[in-house]
Amino acid sequence: xxxxxxxxxxxxxxxxxxxxxxxxxxxxxxxxxxxxxxxxxxxxxxxxxxxxxxxxxxxxxxxxxxxxxxxxxxxxxxxxxxxxxxxxxxxxxxxxxxxxxxxxxxxxxxxxxxxxxxxxxxxxxxxxxxxxxxxxxxxxxxxxxxxxxxxxxxxxxxxxxxxxxxxxxxxxxxxxxxxxxxxxxxxxxxxxxxxxxxxxxxxxxxxxxxxxxxxxxxxxxxxxxxxxxxxxxxxxxxxxxxxxxxxxxxxxxxxxxxxxxxxxxxxxxxxxxxxxxxxxxxxxxxxxxxxxxxxxxxxxxxxxxxxxxxxxxxxxxxxxxxxxx
Amino acid sequence: xxxxxxxxxxxxxxxxxxxxxxxxxxxxxxxxxxxxxxxxxxxxxxxxxxxxxxxxxxxxxxxxxxxxxxxxxxxxxxxxxxxxxxxxxxxxxxxxxxxxxxxxxxxxxxxxxxxxxxxxxxxxxxxxxxxxxxxxxxxxxxxxxxxxxxxxxxxxxxxxxxxxxxxxxxxxxxxxxxxxxxxxxxxxxxxxxxxxxxxxxxxxxxxxxxxxxxxxxxxxxxxxxxxxxxxxxxxxxxxxxxxxxxxxxxxxxxxxxxxxxxxxxxxxxxxxxxxxxxxxxxxxxxxxxxxxxxxxxxxxxxxxxxxxxxxxxxxxxxxxxxxxx
DNA sequence: ATAAATATTCGAAAGTTTTCGAAACAAAGA
DNA sequence: TCTTTGTTTCGAAAACTTTCGAATATTTAT
Numbered sequence: 001x002x003x004x005x006x007x008x009x010x011x012x013x014x015x016x017x018x019x020x021x022x023x024x025x026x027x028x029x030x031x032x033x034x035x036x037x038x039x040x041x042x043x044x045x046x047x048x049x050x051x052x053x054x055x056x057x058x059x060x061x062x063x064x065x066x067x068x069x070x071x072x073x074x075x076x077x078x079x080x081x082x083x084x085x086x087x088x089x090x091x092x093x094x095x096x097x098x099x100x101x102x103x104x105x106x107x108x109x110x111x112x113x114x115x116x117x118x119x120x121x122x123x124x125x126x127x128x129x130x131x132x133x134x135x136x137x138x139x140x141x142x143x144x145x146x147x148x149x150x151x152x153x154x155x156x157x158x159x160x161x162x163x164x165x166x167x168x169x170x171x172x173x174x175x176x177x178x179x180x181x182x183x184x185x186x187x188x189x190x191x192x193x194x195x196x197x198x199x200x201x202x203x204x205x206x207x208x209x210x211x212x213x214x215x216x217x218x219x220x221x222x223x224x225x226x227x228x229x230x231x232x233x234x235x236x237x238x239x240x241x242x243x244x245x246x247x248x249x250x251x252x253x254x255x256x257x258x259x260x261x262x263x264x265x266x267x268x269x270x271x272x273x274x275x276x277x278x279x280x281x282x283x284x285x286x287x288x289x290x291x292x293x294x295x296x297x298x299x300x301x302x303x304x305x306x307x308x309x310x311x312x313x314x315x316x317x318x319x320x321x322x323x324x325x
Numbered sequence: 326x327x328x329x330x331x332x333x334x335x336x337x338x339x340x341x342x343x344x345x346x347x348x349x350x351x352x353x354x355x356x357x358x359x360x361x362x363x364x365x366x367x368x369x370x371x372x373x374x375x376x377x378x379x380x381x382x383x384x385x386x387x388x389x390x391x392x393x394x395x396x397x398x399x400x401x402x403x404x405x406x407x408x409x410x411x412x413x414x415x416x417x418x419x420x421x422x423x424x425x426x427x428x429x430x431x432x433x434x435x436x437x438x439x440x441x442x443x444x445x446x447x448x449x450x451x452x453x454x455x456x457x458x459x460x461x462x463x464x465x466x467x468x469x470x471x472x473x474x475x476x477x478x479x480x481x482x483x484x485x486x487x488x489x490x491x492x493x494x495x496x497x498x499x500x501x502x503x504x505x506x507x508x509x510x511x512x513x514x515x516x517x518x519x520x521x522x523x524x525x526x527x528x529x530x531x532x533x534x535x536x537x538x539x540x541x542x543x544x545x546x547x548x549x550x551x552x553x554x555x556x557x558x559x560x561x562x563x564x565x566x567x568x569x570x571x572x573x574x575x576x577x578x579x580x581x582x583x584x585x586x587x588x589x590x591x592x593x594x595x596x597x598x599x600x601x602x603x604x605x606x607x608x609x610x611x612x613x614x615x616x617x618x619x620x621x622x623x624x625x626x627x628x629x630x631x632x633x634x635x636x637x638x639x640x641x642x643x644x645x646x647x648x649x650x
Numbered sequence: 651a652t653a654a655a656t657a658t659t660c661g662a663a664a665g666t667t668t669t670c671g672a673a674a675c676a677a678a679g680a
Numbered sequence: 681t682c683t684t685t686g687t688t689t690c691g692a693a694a695a696c697t698t699t700c701g702a703a704t705a706t707t708t709a710t
Binding site: 014 | 658659660661662663
């Protein structure tokens with residue numbers, strides 16, 4: 001299919017079709033729409049339709065701990081969606097120190113799109129993504145470039161709900177324990193924490209905020225600090241952090257939830273079976289993966305990309321309880 | 326196969342094929358993809374007599390829960406090893422109900438080898454593997470066919486060590502709680518349990534053995550049964566099962582480890598942070614993945630395949646203690 | 651209301667860029 | 681060396697874009 005053929009089909013000249021497809025000013029809105037609609041209906045694109053149905057799932061620091069909890073289910077959802085559209089899913093790995101040239105990676109391997117997971121905000125890849133023109137799906141991070149689609153769980157509202165729940169239980173001194181300060185996920189969860197405080201009319205106290213990484217030891221080490229500050233509740237950026245913190249509090253002689261309430265994020269299997277069971281936020285990783293594919297596919301097809309957030313659900317369990325009088 | 330042949334097959338000239346394969350700028354993305362796809366499908370490579378280096382990691386029931394804990398780190402190890410030898414890793418999924426024709430899968434996608442994970446003993450794929458002649462790496466399962474390499478953690482000796490440890494603590498009534506009865510992993514761990522009993526001179530009692538699946542609820546539901554049987558220790562086939570069982574015992578008014586000792590398998594993150602911390606067996610999933618690749622590569626190169634087991638390490642923590650007098 | 655001025659729309663033709671093959675060229679085996 | 685295989689150059693054709701003018705519509709001035 002060429003513009004010539006489209007032109008004859010619609011009774012126009014090739015030049016007009018060209019102009020219509022390029023949003024030139026000297027074509028009426030009417031004919032522009034006629035042309036665009038017809039082109040879409042026959043799947044015509046000026047930028048030759050790419051037929052390589054190979055997508056690379058690029059993990060940054062695949063071997064890092066924090067990826068492992070979410071990586072698998074997300075990959076599952078992604079692969080299954082890709083499968084139904086007969087796309088091949090190739091796994092690649094890179095470190096944040098020696099990132100690949102993405103353009104080259106795609107050219108050499110004939111990938112039509114990239115799904116990137118595990119990057120931090122200060123990663124070199126993010127820099128590269130700001131100017132790239134390859135179709136990219138960036139998970140749990142954000143870049144302004146319109147060629148880059150972004151997806152993440154709804155971190156903000158869910159954490160805000162957790163804070164609201166804590167305030168409802170009478171808590172006033174509420175702490176926040178983040179993971180890596182440079183991860184967008186922690187940043188967003190912190191925003192949710194702030195919004196929850198503001199809506200609950202509680203003043204923000206920067207002494208109640210700490211950062212670390214996404215491991216239990218991060219929580220374990222922060223327990224002393226929060227105990228000193230005298231908080232009655234701590235919102236953690238992940239379940240693992242929360243579990244570490246609860247164990248840390250135990251060592252300080254504080255009992256959860258009687259003395260301090262603690263919440264997590266992720267709803268890992270442990271969250272339900274840990275004692276006390278964790279108040280947390282449930283993420284639908286499978287759906288995250290599926291949607292990531294759908295968006296990436298749209299981007300590959302040349303459509304405008306979007307940034308979307310996937311619904312999350314706060315789950316209230318035993319690790320949060322009314323504040324001590 | 327030469328570029329000339331590819332050219333005639335695709336109705337192009339040799340020069341165009343050459344340019345396409347070299348990512349030259351004066352070939353349309355469309356034809357470049359056509360060429361690349363065809364070249365891949367027939368295993369053509371510019372580097373003389375080098376076959377396509379593509380391995381498929383086939384997950385059976387990828388979406389099933391039990392895969393998720395081990396799948397990611399194993400995949401990580403596998404991918405990294407594959408990377409150093411410049412093999413491409415393609416992810417595929419199948420259900421145990423509608424398994425693919427493996428031969429066809431490899432031919433159509435030009436895979437030079439297959440890594441299969443997540444199968445059960447009664448899976449249809451296992452049947453097919455008995456007669457196949459494609460290079461296959463089968464993880465955590467076993468087939469007699471010499472074309473099929475098998476790898477698994479050392480389930481037998483590690484569980485035997487756990488049993489030995491329990492007997493050393495004075496336990497005599499030791500139970501075994503397995504996962505899926507049809508998984509080779511559970512079968513092997515059960516043998517380890519038996520060997521431990523035999524070596525410790527303790528008589529086997531079939532009433533002390535139960536099966537279920539690899540989830541916490543399996544453990545939770547089995548607690549009543551084991552309490553009734555009056556066992557003083559239970560060896561579980563996974564950490565998740567062990568955690569479920571411990572929680573179940575708590576509901577029955579039994580305390581772990583004071584009243585009953587419980588051990589797990591896998592050494593998941595939780596094992597360390599759960600209270601009581603779990604006596605378990607540490608599996609090196611990364612190394613499992615790496616070795617899986619190495620073996621598969623040897624099989625691809627035409628060498629005889631082996632069945633190898635990866636060293637595991639029992640870890641003794643708080644969930645096992647001396648038997649009650 | 652009418653004419654003039656201006657704006658819009660579209661196509662023919664000319665101009666560019668892209669695509670791809672023929673042929674010359676280079677490299678690697680035999 | 682000769683042959684086979686892959687690469688590069690260059691030109692022709694195709695695909696697309698731009699220019700410019702004709703036809704028509706719209707606005708403004710009288």
